[in-house]
Each structure stands twice: as C-alpha cells, then as structure tokens.
Amino acid sequence: MPKLKILGLKEERVIKDKVSNNKRIYFIKKTDVLAQQNTSQVIKIFANPNNYSLEDILKLEKKELKGVSDKLKDKLAKLVKQKYEKIKKQKEKEFVEKLKKKFNIDKKEKSN
Numbered sequence: 001m002p003k004l005k006i007l008g009l010k011e012e013r014v015i016k017d018k019v020s021n022n023k024r025i026y027f028i029k030k031t032d033v034l035a036q037q038n039t040s041q042v043i044k045i046f047a048n049p050n051n052y053s054l055e056d057i058l059k060l061e062k063k064e065l066k067g068v069s070d071k072l073k074d075k076l077a078k079l080v081k082q083k084y085e086k087i088k089k090q091k092e093k094e095f096v097e098k099l100k101k102k103f104n105i106d107k108k109e110k111s112n
Contacts, residue, residue, distance in 0.1 A: 032067050034066060034067060035066060035067020035068070036067070038064055038065060038066055038067050038068050039067060039068050039069070039072065041064070042065070042068050042072050042073075042076060043072075045057065045076070045079070046072075046075065046076075046079070049079055049083075053083070054080065054083040054084060054087060057076065057079065057080055057083070058080065060076075
C-alpha cells in the first residue's frame, strides 16, 4: 500500500500504485487522539466517581477537556456539584457537632 497522508475527515484521494499502475481510492479518517484520551479519562471518572475527589476533578484544565462532548462536560459539572454539596453537608454536620460539644448540648436532653 502506498504511503498515505492524513488529509482530514472524510476526504478521499486517488493514489496511483507504482507496482501495477492501478488507481485505488483510499478513504482516510483523521483521528483526534487527544480528544479520545480526554474522553476516556472523563469516562473513567464516571465509572469510579468515589476514586476522584472534588479537588481532582477541579484540577482538570481546558486542554484536558478538549474534544470531550458537551454532554459529558455537563455530566461532569453535575458530578462536581454533587461532590460539593456532599462536602458542604459534611462540614455543616461537623460544625454543628463542634457547637454541641462546645456548649455541652446533648441530643438526649430536652429543653424546657
């Protein structure tokens, strides 16, 4: 097969085979490897969201999301929001527990 140059998406080129002088048409599809890698990384996050902290996801930069579909980006934004809300609730709970401890408030005691 003759050497082919990447021409872009859905482009075709007639190339003459030097051995038999037959013309052949080769369909060449340019693949964005970076977009595939970025998409794979985002899919990995969705497969195991508990393995990734909010900070890990927020560290993703624009270049690391290049080529990722808008649908996946929206889903990633929702995951960030969920993780943020979970952390917020946990911190609120910890804060209430500190206040209860500080002021000696016990759940079993009833106020008059």
